Amino acid sequence: MTFTLAIVGRPNVGKSTLFNRLAGKRLAIVDDTPGVTRDRRMAEGRIADLEFRLIDTAGLEEGDPGSLSDRMRKQTEAAIEEADVAILLYDARVGLTTMDEHFAKLLRRSKTPIILAANKCEGKFIQQGIYEAYALGMGDPIALSAEHGEGLGDLYQALVETL
Numbered sequence: 306m307t308f309t310l311a312i313v314g315r316p317n318v319g320k321s322t323l324f325n326r327l328a329g330k331r332l333a334i335v336d337d338t339p340g341v342t343r344d345r346r347m348a349e350g351r352i353a354d355l356e357f358r359l360i361d362t363a364g365l366e367e368g369d370p371g372s373l374s375d376r377m378r379k380q381t382e383a384a385i386e387e388a389d390v391a392i393l394l395y396d397a398r399v400g401l402t403t404m405d406e407h408f409a410k411l412l413r414r415s416k417t418p419i420i421l422a423a424n425k426c427e428g429k430f431i432q433q434g435i436y437e438a439y440a441l442g443m444g445d446p447i448a449l450s451a452e453h454g455e456g457l458g459d460l461y462q463a464l465v466e467t468l
């Protein structure tokens with residue numbers, strides 16, 4: 306079986322690092338939505354025997370932290386609409402921010418299943434950053450380190466359970 310996995314979340318949480326970690330061959334991007342093509346990357350992704358289409362969303366600008374820019378909202382909506390499952394990534398070292406909550410709100414409105422994942426969890430366990438996430442009501446976050454390739458077994462498990 307093959308499926309499409311989108312990585313979404315605010316700038317700087319490590320989406321592209323996770324994309325690069327999971328990505329094999331890059332895929333051409335075809336999208337009619339203005340701005341979306343420029344803002345996304347796609348690849349064939351893999352974790353062990355799971356193979357999927359992978360979408361990275363850009364979120365280049367920080368913008369107003371109190372809301373999501375139209376561009377960020379549009380590309381996130383386009384990605385999750387196209388995806389069979391999406392990872393909402395946040396930074397466990399920073400903890401939850403208002404912007405993470407905006408992303409969570411946006412994703413809760415969609416029918417696409419969401420896997421919440423806390424990134425930058427290598428080394429000492431970032432307990433506070435993990436704990437805070439329960440407030441989102443999206444279940445237990447998966448602890449990842451995209452940079453160090455940690456937590457991919459748990460991500461694999463979550464994907465298999467979600468699909």
Ligand code: GDP
Pocket residue numbers: 315316317318319320321322323363424425426427449450451452453
């Ligand atoms: P994006 O804006 O969400 O795509 O985030 P990037 O992938 O560009 O990463 C933003 C920053 O976080 C970069 O400096 C990365 O090196 C760093 N980063 C990404 N993953 C990890 C991680 O697992 N641990 C730590 N400590 N830093 C990370």
Ligand code: MG
Pocket residue numbers: 320321322362363
């Ligand atoms: Mg990026």
